[in-house]
Amino acid sequence: MKLSKYNILIEKGKYLILFNTISNAMLYVEQSKKNKIKKMCESKKVKIGEFEPDEIEILKKGFFILDDDFDEVEYLKLRFNAYRYSDRYLRYTIVLTEKCNFNCVYCYQQQIQSVSGKMASEIQEEQIIQLIEETKRRFESQKPKVLSVTFYGGEPLLSLEKLIFISEKFRELSKKYQVEYRPFIVTNGYLLNKITVEKLIKVGIRSVIITIDGTEEIHDKYRRLLNGGPTFSKLIENIEKIHKDMQVQLRINISKESVNSVKKLISFISEKRLNVTFDFQMIEVVKEFSNKFEDTPLTLKEFSKIEVELYKEILKYSPEYSFNPFKNLKFARCDALCLNSFVIDVDGTIHKCWGEVGNKVTIAGKLTNEGIKLNQKYTKWLVYEPYEDKECQSCIVFPACMGGCTFNAVVVDKLHGSPVKKPYRCISMKYNIKDIIEVVANQQLKLRTYSNRV
Ligand code: SF4
Ligand code: SF4
Incomplete structure (x- = not known):
């Protein structure tokens, strides 16, 4: 052996x-x-x-x-390909609207819109019907076990009625075809009041990802309303009202200047005993499209270090917080490389990666009355082998990452769909896995829930 x-x-x-x-x-x-x-x-x-x-x-x-x-690498390739071509999942990310009630300093969607002079639009009835019909067809032919839907924007709650309609239809279909329906919303949270939440729960939506970037001082500097008004207090008020009814994940974007504010936010949230989980991301600035962000983005290495500090901070205030990023095995870093995974833009065009929404050059297909019609650009995602890279194969976190974010490799290099590269493809665990293991182990040992022992 x-x-x-x-x-x-x-x-x-x-x-x-x-x-x-x-x-x-x-x-x-x-x-x-x-x-x-x-x-x-x-x-x-x-x-x-x-x-x-x-x-x-x-x-x-x-x-x-x-x-x-x-052969471990062969095994990982097999595991990845089984996941990539699996019919078990049908995944949609649906852009309900390009409109947003916020004007965040690092948001490039709005910058692109204002540069192109194009009016923000919303998904139309025609596309909604086509999508529902396509889902029914796929339930009959593909027979997935899980329908995973991310409602996305702009701000998806600005299209609440359409969101409710689509989710209700998906729920009915899922029930009829015995498919597990897993919907969630990525929202800025400003419109997430009690009444809206009751409507969402009725159509099966119980999970939300809300972006909040620190305490008032930083959050209101980064994430203001279109009219310039603050948003922090309203957000906290909403989370206080809904955190017992919904699974709330706080997505926190971090810059060098915001770290202390994020630590204060963690203590503030725990004092208020809000039942939420945390997900930290580094702010990645697309210079060409963001002229209002004046703070300093972190490097991946810096972020990796801070990420560990922040998880320790959470456990200091809330020792019972369930922190275990290893709970579920990861077979791929992102689902853009998977067969049955589609990002649906407001006009019914199909993309593979969230980062391409609105990009006409990289359209991979179109919703039609006969279903999703895919083109050669879709194939580029499917034939790309993320694990062939030698650096990846000798990387200790390769099994959890499988080649990282492939935006640069596919969108930039193969499809020539963006002049702008993403600064990093790696995951933070490349630098902090040992620290993360220690944090998890510390917590488990404290809670005396040891798993195996030799
Ligand atoms: S962390 Fe970077 S080097 Fe390691 S597998 Fe992922 S992309 Fe490859
Ligand atoms: S390719 Fe990168 S940016 Fe695109 S969905 Fe995957 S991880 Fe996200």
């Missing part, structure tokens, strides 16, 4: 922690067994005779040790 090349070994007090990025298994090795595991990892040799049969089983189950002829 041989050792997996995706093992990570961390010494933590009286425990040794062995983690594997293919299986996400975390093994707490007790004091008495530390030496032999350490010796095995350091010598990169598996001496079967040194372990009990049940210990070998645990090591094999977690992918820590493998048969000599097991």
Whole structure:
């Protein structure tokens, strides 16, 4: 037998922690067994005779040790391709409207609109009917088990009636064809009052992602209303009213200047005992389209460090917060490379990646009365092999990332669809995985919910 090349070994007090990025298994090795595991990892040799049969089983189950002829990269390719071509999921991201009630300093959608002089538009009845009919056809032919829908914008709640109509139809169809319906909304949260939430719940929507960028001072600097008015207080008021009825995830965009404000926000949210989860993102500025953002974007390395600090901050105030990014295995970084995954723009054009919405050069298909008609640009996404990159194959987080964001590789290089490259393709775990494992392990050890032990 041989050792997996995706093992990570961390010494933590009286425990040794062995983690594997293919299986996400975390093994707490007790004091008495530390030496032999350490010796095995350091010598990169598996001496079967040194372990009990049940210990070998645990090591094999977690992918820590493998048969000599097991090729991990081939296994990951197989896992990725099975996911990529699977009929299990049908995924839509639906752009309901290009309109927005906010004017965020780093938003490039509005900048593009104002440069092009085009009026913001909304999805029309024709496209809605075509989409519902197409979903019915796909339920009959593709037979997915899950319909996953992201309602997106602009600000999707500006098209509330259409959102409700579409969701109700999806809910009815899903019930009829016994498909699990998983909808959620990405919103700025300003219009998310109690009445709206009641309407959303009636049509099966219980998950929202709300963007909030810090406490009042920073949030209201970055995210103002179109008329320049502040938005922070209203947002908090809305979250207070709905957090018990909806699953609320706060998406927090971070710059160098906002870190302290985000820490204060975490303490503020925990004082108010709001039942929310957190997702941190770095602000990526498209210079050509953002002339109002004057703060400093973080580099990926800087962000990776801060991300860990912020999770520790959350656990300091809310030790019961369920933090475990390894809970679900990831088979791909993004779904743009998957067969049954579509971004539907307001005019019924089909894209593969969220970042392309509104981009005429990269249109991958169109909704028609006969269904989704795809073109050669769609094929470019499907045949792109994200894992062929040598740097990725030797990267410890490759199994969780599988080549990162492919916007530059597909949209920029293959489709020539953007003159602007994204600054990073990697995930933050490339730099902070050891720290993240420690945070998770610390919390689990504190809660005394150890998983396996050798
Ligand atoms: S983190 Fe970067 S190098 Fe590592 S697998 Fe992802 S894209 Fe490749
Ligand atoms: S290619 Fe990159 S930007 Fe596009 S959807 Fe995937 S992760 Fe997002």
